[in-house]
Amino acid sequence: MFKSRKNGVNRFAAASTRQRVQLEHNSILNSEYPFRLNFYRQPPPADITIEEFELFALDRLQVLKALETAKLRSRSDEDFKRDVQTALDKYLPMKSNSAKTNLVEERRKDHISHFVLRLAYCRSEESRDWFLRQEDALFKFRFEQETAEDKRLFLETANLDWKVVDPATKKEVQQELERCVNALSLKNKSISIANYVAGETYFEVNFEKVPDLVRRRAVYVHKGKAFVPMANQLSLVLDEFGSQLSKMLQATAKALPRLEEDDRLKPILVNVEKQYIGKVYNGGEGVNGDLKxxxxxxxxxxxxxxxxxxxxxxxxxxxxxxxxxxxxxxxxxxxxxxxxxxxxxxxxxxxxxxxxxxxxxxxxxxxxxxxxxxxxxxxxxxxxxxxxxxxxxxxxxxxxxxxxxxxxxxxxxxxxxxxxxxxxxxxxxxxxxxxxxxxxxxxxxxxxxxxxxxxxxxxxxxxxxxxxxxxxxxxxxxxxxx
Ligand code: SF4
Structure with a gap:
């Protein structure tokens, strides 16, 4: 879009506020990190310093540990959100596309830190499980905070293998789809179930991808395919994120011995995996304690x-x-x-x-x-x-x-x-x-x-x-x- 810096500046200066916001938005969408959300399919850029490698990973670890603590302490939803957001603001801030500064830097840090932890936590099944659980929770937290427009744009570009149910098929199974709609969810929308189904977009996916929806009978299942309404996209997205990350963790574990041939990386990865981020206890200088x-x-x-x-x-x-x-x-x-x-x-x-x-x-x-x-x-x-x-x-x-x-x-x-x-x-x-x-x-x-x-x-x-x-x-x- 901007052919040269000079042209870009001139054009930017001449634009109205609304146009400027649009230009900024377009420039982010054209950048390496168009969204806050990321499926982390591509490795991060090659130019990472060894300090960034370790520091970014430790910051992300703080966030994942804060998430784990907040989740397991079973506090209210509000407490959970507040605690996680506090940790994110401190260690891994990620502004939305409407913000004007540091977006690429923040997203680069997010990208790099995810990959380093993936390397550090791929060694054993136990570590992989832990990492997967916390990353799933982090993705869910961020997805729920994203605007509807950014969610839509992210999913459109995410290359997901979801087939949209065509109108003819939808008409054939209209009654079955209606039976799966929870009438209570439409209570405040003054819309009939039939009209809701007719206006909703449905995706056809393998039923194993949405076990919670199948269990709750919230989707119609036919010949192994579940018909998932757009309103339930969170389940689908989380399944995609989790299953892709699980496969990528397995692949990383296989590639690890080769990566660790770089003898600068191995000690950092081992250290990060066992990392305890807190007070060091060694008794202090000379250990002059009075314990007998x-x-x-x-x-x-x-x-x-x-x-x-x-x-x-x-x-x-x-x-x-x-x-x-x-x-x-x-x-x-x-x-x-x-x-x-x-x-x-x-x-x-x-x-x-x-x-x-x-x-x-x-x-x-x-x-x-x-x-x-x-x-x-x-x-x-x-x-x-x-x-x-x-x-x-x-x-x-x-x-x-x-x-x-x-x-x-x-x-x-x-x-x-x-x-x-x-x-x-x-x-x-x-x-x-x-x-x-x-x-x-x-x-x-x-x-x-x-x-x-x-x-x-x-x-x-x-x-x-x-x-x-x-x-x-x-x-x-x-x-x-x-
Ligand atoms: S190592 Fe000791 S202090 Fe830590 S969780 Fe186990 S029992 Fe508790």
Whole structure:
């Protein structure tokens, strides 16, 4: 449209406000990103810096986590929208076509961040499922916010394989179509069902594409084809988005080994997948906490999350922990204030069956290593829930990991009953675990066992759990004093 910048500027300056809006609109429609909505079929542009690669992905991750939290906390529709919109405004703003600035930059970031997360979350079925669920929800949220005109334009250019039912066929099945219309939905439109059907556009699609509409008998099904009214386009669009993304995730998983030959990418992708975006817990400079070795049992039993209590119980029972358990538990204790001297004392006492010589040779080095006193001299941080949940699977004799993720259903059930949860609470938690919502289950567990505490965000870190539990106790003590 604009042959040269000079012509473009002149023409733009001479245009009326209305014409100018139209010109801007046309220029966006002709750009690489004509819409806020995107099926992400094409890879992003090649010129991405390594910083953008990681930063954009982490920002999108914040949005997906906010969506997950908002969805699972089952608050009102308004709360849900407000929370998601706040996260989007902060991390991934996307203005509509009527806005004048930064549209391409915003959409480029959206495009790139989706692809990086797709790479990071394609490795395992569990990661793929999580990513797919959150991306579906994000697409739905954005689609519902789009104007009718932009939705129509987006769908027209999206190359979807939906066949419009021709007038003759529609007439033949008019009565069946009428039977599927919910009269209540037309209550305020002062239009008869027959006129509604006659004026509505119907699409013919495979019935498996719209299982929820079939289940609700909201569509007429004939010879494997469902006749879907335009009014139900959301179900169709979501199905298209979900099934395309699912296939693309599988394809990305196959291509990943080749992509990771670029050794700059692999560490970033692994880091992004296990990313915990929040406070780092490493006990601070020098770890000068005042936790004494002899108080660990009491403190962990009282305030520790289930994963750390499991490790402490196993340590006391077996007088030993394998490497994975020692690292997970040792770093947690360090972050709650166990100094290196107290840590050496604690582990030495706990490994009661080992001689001093064995302890010094096999274990003391690793304990000092955690505190940055050996090897690379890095003071290591305590593991986040994401890292524990996605980390190495515990095998026989191991006790590391997350009980909500790694316990068998029977073992978890027995543990929860032992912690005096009610039958309803236990069943609710097991349902969440069955749907792979491990951290949500842990959060609910916290709420059940700390009923006085106000509502909390999803537990992202065992040390955050510990701090909340401690805070709960302190609040109770202050209430008593008052
Ligand atoms: S969700 Fe996190 S804090 Fe809770 S048990 Fe699992 S790893 Fe521990």
């Amino acid at each position: 070795a002899g108080d660990v049992d009491k403190i962990v039993e009282q305030y520790g999350p289930l994963c750390m209590r499991t490790l402490n119980d196993a340590l006391r029972r077996e007088k030993h922990l394998k490497h994975g358990g020692r690292v997970q538990y040792g770093l947690f204790l360090k972050a709650i204030g166990l100094s290196v001297e107290e840590a050496l004392l604690f582990w030495r006492t706990a490994f009661a069956n080992k001689t001093d010589e064995q302890f010094q040779k096999q274990y003391a080095y690793n304990i000092r290593h955690n505190y940055g006193l050996e090897g690379k001299r890095v003071s290591y941080s305590s593991f986040s829930c994401g890292k524990i949940i996605k980390g190495s699977l515990p095998s026989a004799g191991d006790h590391h990991g997350c009980p909500f993720r790694h316990f068998s259903s029977g073992n978890l059930e027995a543990t929860l009953y032992k912690d005096k949860l009610t039958g309803n609470q236990v069943r609710g938690l097991l349902d969440l675990v069955r749907d792979s919502h491990y951290q949500v289950a842990c959060t609910k567990y916290f709420e059940f066992t700390h009923p006085q505490h106000e509502k909390i965000d999803i537990i992202e870190h065992p040390n955050a759990y510990y701090e909340l539990s401690l805070e709960s106790e302190n609040n109770d003590a202050m209430d008593v004093e008052r």
